[in-house]
Amino acid sequence: MLSRVAESLFWMSRYVERAENTARFLDVNFNLLLDLNRITPTENPDCWIALTVATSDPEKFESLYGEYSARSVTDYLVFNRSNSNSIISCIGLARENARSIIESISSEMWEQINNLYHLLQTMRPENVQNxxxxxxxxxKNASHLFQGITDNTMARSQGWDFIQVAKYLERADNVTRLIDVKYHMLTPQTSREENGLISSVDIIQWMAVLKSCSALEAFKKVHLSRIKPENILEFLILDKTFPRSIHFSIGAAKEALWRLSGNSTQKNLSNSDRLIGKMEAELSYTTVEDIMERGLHDYLGDIKQRLQKAGEQLHLVYFAYHTPEIEPQDESKALPFTGVAGGRANWSQAQQQQQQQFSLRKNRARNNA
Incomplete structure (x- = not known):
């Protein structure tokens, strides 16, 4: 498979997963405010701050809008094209990647992503507000349909494995960020009690964290007792069977990577294989007590960095155009995925380069017209 095709399949899958996660986070946040009877945007800006921290770059948001409200955060995370992580940007870039490799995906996949793209073009902020x-x-349904079509119309070849790696790396990254932000927002409230009111609010908030990962029903089937932060952390980080837990996602990414490299025997592993395999092995023997003893923020920060490193190595192994004689001795200088300090990692000069290429194509098309 050409590296160009593999990279486009990777980013197509990653952008669709990112758009779905952002939509779910926003949906759950609106429901949470209704449950808490605090739908007035200016009354509770912390709920909106958490979304921008978990899904995008808060510094860029503040430079564009200034205040956190339902209207401003929705516009930034759904419609703002200058935000590369907004829903409309993600679906647009997923469509461009799909269009560039239309011969490598099924016609049903193209129709689904194209229909979703055109649906978004007809939407306006007032539609979402109403x-x-x-x-x-x-x-969310469009993303699920796209993934179901992909699973049922693509051969289990290298292309399908690149799609799986992208989906599960993105999913692990999203869940890691959500837990990191939400846990430290809720912990100070959990420590206080005022006539039992705070504990009731906390339960609603923690249920929202589970809903943000589509995990509430699955969690209740495993943990029948009262909802506790420790049980939620154990389920979302360490559970081996739930498809949106960090452990499951990293394990699924590892299996797809090893199929790509043909290293099921664990011989001659590439750096990306080794990094993902080591993370999955460590998660298999980690307990929630180990995590809390180390510090949740530090633990999740380490996972985010290692996911980014695995993505960098994946790029070098499969997507980068190598000229061994002139590659820099310092490996870090060759890595394209730099991320954004303090915000959500874009993982990508590759992402930025794609956006620039697509913008150039559109400008040329307009000029020719």
Missing amino acids: DPFSFYREI
Whole structure:
């Protein structure tokens, strides 16, 4: 498979997963505010701050909008094209990647991503403000349909494995960021009690964390007792069977990577194989007590860095154009995925280069017209 095709399959899958996660986070946040009877945006800006920290770059948001509210955060995370992690940007870039490799995906996959793209072009901020729940449900269902079509119309070849690696790396990254932000926002409240009111609010907030990962029903089937932060952390980080836990996602990414490299015997592993395999092995023997003893923020920060490093090595092994004689001795100088300090990692000069290429194509098309 050409590296260009593999990279486009990778980013197509990653952008669709990112758009779905953002839609789910926003949907759950609106429901949470209704449950807490605090739907007035200016009354509770912390709920909106958490979304921008978990899904995007808060510094860029503040430079564009200034204040956190339902209207401003929705516009930034859904419609703002200058935000590369907004839903409309992600679906647009997923479509461009799919269009560039249309011969390598099924016609049903192309139709689904193309239909979703054109649906978003017809949407306006007032549509979302009037009925946010229907809009976010449409995005989530479209993503699920795209993934189901992919699973049922693509051969289990290298292309399918690149799609799986991208999906699960993105999923692990999203869950890691969500837990890191939400846990430290809720912990100070958990430590206080005022006539039992705070504990009730905390339960609603923690249920929202589970809903943000589509995990509430699955969690209740495993943990029948009262919802506790420790049980939630154990389920979302360490559970081996739930498809949106960090452990499951990293394990699934590892299996797809090893199929790509043909290293099921664990011989001649590449750096990306080794990094993912080591993370999966460590998670298999880690307990929630180990995590809390180390410090949750430090532990999750380490996972984010290692996911980014695995992505960098994946790029070098499969996507980068190598000229061994002139490659720098310092490996870090060759890595394209730099991320954004303090915000969500874009993982990508590759992402930025794609955006620039797509913008150039559109400008040329307009000029020719």
